[in-house]
Amino acid sequence: MHEVLGHRRRAIARASLSAALLSLGGCTGRIDAARDPFALGVASGYPSPYGFVIWTRLAPEPLAADGAGGMSSAPVEVAWEVAEDMRFERVARRGVATAEAAWAHSVHVEVGGLRAGRPYWYRFVADGRASPVGRAATAPPHGVAPARLRFAFASCQQYEQGWFVAHRHMAAEDLDLVVFLGDYIYESSWGRDHVRSHEAGEPTNLAGYRRRHALYRSDRDLQASHAAFPWVVTWDDHEVDNDYADDRSEDLWPRERFLARRAAAYRAFYEHMPLPVSMRPSGPGMRIHARLDWGSLARIHVLDDRQYRSHQPCPRAGRGGSNNVGASCVERLDPALTMLGAAQERWLDEGFASSTARWNVVAQQTLMAPLARSSGGEARAWTDGWDGYPAARDRLLASVVARRVSNPLVVGGDVHAWYAADLRRDFDDPRGAIVASEVCGSSITSQGPSHARLAALAPLNPHLRFADGMTRGYAVATLARGSAEVALRTVETVKRPDAGISTLARIGIEDGRPGVHVSGTA
Numbered sequence: 001m002h003e004v005l006g007h008r009r010r011a012i013a014r015a016s017l018s019a020a021l022l023s024l025g026g027c028t029g030r031i032d033a034a035r036d037p038f039a040l041g042v043a044s045g046y047p048s049p050y051g052f053v054i055w056t057r058l059a060p061e062p063l064a065a066d067g068a069g070g071m072s073s074a075p076v077e078v079a080w081e082v083a084e085d086m087r088f089e090r091v092a093r094r095g096v097a098t099a100e101a102a103w104a105h106s107v108h109v110e111v112g113g114l115r116a117g118r119p120y121w122y123r124f125v126a127d128g129r130a131s132p133v134g135r136a137a138t139a140p141p142h143g144v145a146p147a148r149l150r151f152a153f154a155s156c157q158q159y160e161q162g163w164f165v166a167h168r169h170m171a172a173e174d175l176d177l178v179v180f181l182g183d184y185i186y187e188s189s190w191g192r193d194h195v196r197s198h199e200a201g202e203p204t205n206l207a208g209y210r211r212r213h214a215l216y217r218s219d220r221d222l223q224a225s226h227a228a229f230p231w232v233v234t235w236d237d238h239e240v241d242n243d244y245a246d247d248r249s250e251d252l253w254p255r256e257r258f259l260a261r262r263a264a265a266y267r268a269f270y271e272h273m274p275l276p277v278s279m280r281p282s283g284p285g286m287r288i289h290a291r292l293d294w295g296s297l298a299r300i301h302v303l304d305d306r307q308y309r310s311h312q313p314c315p316r317a318g319r320g321g322s323n324n325v326g327a328s329c330v331e332r333l334d335p336a337l338t339m340l341g342a343a344q345e346r347w348l349d350e351g352f353a354s355s356t357a358r359w360n361v362v363a364q365q366t367l368m369a370p371l372a373r374s375s376g377g378e379a380r381a382w383t384d385g386w387d388g389y390p391a392a393r394d395r396l397l398a399s400v401v402a403r404r405v406s407n408p409l410v411v412g413g414d415v416h417a418w419y420a421a422d423l424r425r426d427f428d429d430p431r432g433a434i435v436a437s438e439v440c441g442s443s444i445t446s447q448g449p450s451h452a453r454l455a456a457l458a459p460l461n462p463h464l465r466f467a468d469g470m471t472r473g474y475a476v477a478t479l480a481r482g483s484a485e486v487a488l489r490t491v492e493t494v495k496r497p498d499a500g501i502s503t504l505a506r507i508g509i510e511d512g513r514p515g516v517h518v519s520g521t522a
């Protein structure tokens with residue numbers, strides 16, 4: 001797989017560009033000939049049985065101060081090709097898209113008319129220059145059960161805290177899909193032992209968010225995992241601002257001012273991700289929750305728990321965002337509180353009801369299982385996660401039960417620690433029924449909690465079967481008839497770009513029996 005992206009292959013692909021394709025790439029001289037317009041790489045996403053999205057952004061000077069990537073305001077025609085082979089001898093589809101300055105010269109092509117359940121290769125040409133080659137794949141046909149779905153899930157990649165070595169290893173895995181669960185960029189600088197720098201303060205406008213995305217996307221290892229597999233994505237808070245909730249920022253900005261900032265962040269996110277054109281934002285909102293079917297084997301429900309959520313209950317005085325609260329915060333139990341918003345809750349319930357898939361993956365941002373903490377003998381809850389919205393969690397799990405969802409598997413991120421959990425209808429009854437399985441991924445780079453801190457939490461949280469906060473990486477989930485397995489892939493260190501990878505633990509789940517089984521721990 002890695003070979004596809006290697007220089008030799010790229011050279012072959014560029015050499016075999018058809019004259020027709022080159023001529024489609026528009027006249028020369030519009031882009032500085034000394035610079036590569038494809039410095040941000042290529043990506044694909046959202047596979048269906050008929051096609052997928054292919055993406056690139058023309059940015060010969062990715063970090064240009066105005067956020068325009070070194071492009072003028074003129075539109076540029078970008079030719080694209082999708083082939084059944086990596087040498088582009090059997091081209092299945094080709095066309096021309098217009099890259100416009102209004103969308104940072106990004107290109108989102110929804111390629112259709114392809115054959116189900118097979119790999120494809122794609123590339124772009126602009127101004128006579130070819131992009132690197134990416135590999136994508138279509139989903140299996142409706143109603144057909146493929147032998148397996150193997151996907152990686154990952155989150156939380158603070159750029160300064162480490163190299164994206166996990167992405168280099170991810171690109172070499174044998175995957176059908178990557179599911180990214182948020183904190184793709186970080187707006188802020190924080191953490192220990194930085195290996196590199198944002199070289200800028202917090203973005204608050206469109207130019208700033210474009211530059212932050214371009215900085216992250218200039219990373220070759222991140223480009224490699226985008227080019228190797230189709231991705232499906234959601235976001236968490238750091239794509240906009242720490243701990244934001246709908247229209248409320250942590251610093252309690254005036255509502256309209258914060259919504260303008262959020263709109264800029266969402267727009268830059270759209271411009272840099274392989275998202276379908278139907279997700280293109282208008283106004284302050286952008287719909288990103290989505291469903292993906294992998295034949296009859298799996299349905300992935302991708303959620304957005306930031307844009308529509310209620311404000312966190314019982315914030316610190318004069319602040320928005322999270323807090324650690326005790327029993328005195330009765331507001332936390334208010335059934336009106338929501339993580340998804342009423343419309344998305346209904347949409348999820350309908351998606352559960354209509355699913356005929358063997359596995360139902362709920363891809364969302366954070367740990368869903370309760371994580372009770374203790375301070376001075378009093379139980380505390382952290383309000384930015386599902387613990388801030390227990391009635392909303394209860395409604396989601398009630399829907400899983402009511403709709404008789406087959407093999408619900410919740411995956412998450414955000415908390416910079418690995419967790420495997422049994423999700424129960426009633427977490428206060430350790431002998432009550434387990435209704436879903438959960439695996440929460442660690443982080444690509446962002447630092448996590450110490451062993452001592454997690455060890456102190458263990459006795460308070462018997463539903464957690466595994467916890468580790470000291471290792472970084474990504475999870476690889478393999479779903480099949482009979483069972484599923486999630487391998488926790490951890491890098492040696494994020495402080496060295498050449499670090500190796502190993503498997504910290506394997507989480508097994510039996511088909512037809514919710515609950516996690518941990519094996520392979522040292």
Ligand SMILES: [Fe+2]
Pocket residue numbers: 155156157183238414415416446
């Ligand atoms: Fe994070």
